[in-house]
Amino acid sequence: MSTPAEHVPGLASAGAVAARARALTKAYGSGETAVLALDSVDVDIARGRFTAVMGPSGSGKSTLMHCLAGLDTVSAGQVWLGDTEITGLKERELTRLRRDRIGFMFQSFNLIPTLDALENITLPMDIAGRRADPEWLDRVVDTLGLRDRLRHRPAQLSGGQQQRVACARALAARPDLIFADEPTGNLDSRAGLEVLGILREAVDELGQTVVMVTHDPGAAAHSDLVLFLADGRIVDELGRPSAEAVLERMKRFDVIRGPFGRPPGPGRSAGTGRPVGEG
Numbered sequence: 001m002s003t004p005a006e007h008v009p010g011l012a013s014a015g016a017v018a019a020r021a022r023a024l025t026k027a028y029g030s031g032e033t034a035v036l037a038l039d040s041v042d043v044d045i046a047r048g049r050f051t052a053v054m055g056p057s058g059s060g061k062s063t064l065m066h067c068l069a070g071l072d073t074v075s076a077g078q079v080w081l082g083d084t085e086i087t088g089l090k091e092r093e094l095t096r097l098r099r100d101r102i103g104f105m106f107q108s109f110n111l112i113p114t115l116d117a118l119e120n121i122t123l124p125m126d127i128a129g130r131r132a133d134p135e136w137l138d139r140v141v142d143t144l145g146l147r148d149r150l151r152h153r154p155a156q157l158s159g160g161q162q163q164r165v166a167c168a169r170a171l172a173a174r175p176d177l178i179f180a181d182e183p184t185g186n187l188d189s190r191a192g193l194e195v196l197g198i199l200r201e202a203v204d205e206l207g208q209t210v211v212m213v214t215h216d217p218g219a220a221a222h223s224d225l226v227l228f229l230a231d232g233r234i235v236d237e238l239g240r241p242s243a244e245a246v247l248e249r250m251k252r253f254d255v256i257r258g259p260f261g262r263p264p265g266p267g268r269s270a271g272t273g274r275p276v277g278e279g
């Protein structure tokens with residue numbers, strides 16, 4: 001039983017909040033095939049911090065991110081970006097809010113094949129009618145090693161280079177909030193470390209807020225706070241994480257899911273099959 005003084009994982013005790021959800025519930029399908037992807041989640045994403053979201057495959061990590069970013073509708077509950085409640089916003093308002101305030105990095109890059117790298121990077125700003133800050137854009141491009149690839153189309157780039165273009169696109173407009181879904185998933189360890197370094201720098205030096213879904217304890221170790229999801233609920237958190245501590249915590253979920261009320265469902269894995277990203 002929780003007492004009022006007890007800290008609830010995922011909830012900020014103090015400080016500004018960049019995104020917030022209360023009783024966030026997301027069900028897919030209906031009847032016997034219905035899946036409860038998020039089960040009444042309460043979460044605060046602290047502004048100016050780097051938050052990692054971890055958990056077994058199917059635990060709801062991507063769904064949580066999509067609902068927080070207004071990319072997916074919710075079945076019940078409320079979501080705020082900053083002070084704006086986005087649940088109930090019309091699609092057009094939501095699109096504008098996303099465009100102005102959020103940067104996305106997905107595993108599947110979502111690059112436009114007919115545009116070159118630079119055009120892909122500046123596309124969200126071009127659509128919004130905003131100019132990139134040239135100094136910042138230069139820094140992002142150089143840090144990500146894209147200088148000599150700016151005129152290449154996605155098909156002419158390696159997977160890692162495409163991911164770096166997606167990373168540059170998310171950072172270029174200096175959004176309030178960056179959502180990254182497995183941003184290092186397709187990268188070799190050096191390129192992955194670079195991407196994590198630039199996300200870290202965006203938080204430390206530019207005060208940006210990053211939420212990253214990852215399976216990799218080594219990647220999570222670059223964050224300030226790891227939130228652990230299981231069966232659509234936030235079941236734990238870990239501040240100032242090391243890769244070893246994250247791995248330990250993940251193993252523990254696999255063994256003792258009892259305290260969180262439910263045993264692992266059929267076909268669920270602990271999501272710990274991947275190696276620790278960097279030692």
Ligand SMILES: Nc1ncnc2c1ncn2[C@@H]1O[C@H](COP(=O)(O)OP(=O)(O)OP(=O)(O)O)[C@@H](O)[C@H]1O
Pocket residue numbers: 028029035036037055056057058059060061062063064
């Ligand atoms: N569009 C959809 N239709 C039906 N079920 C869905 C849909 N999207 C997700 N789900 C289900 O919701 C649950 C949570 O999915 P989600 O993708 O959020 O998990 P995850 O933790 O991100 O998984 P992974 O680590 O494998 O990417 C899963 O059981 C999944 O099968």
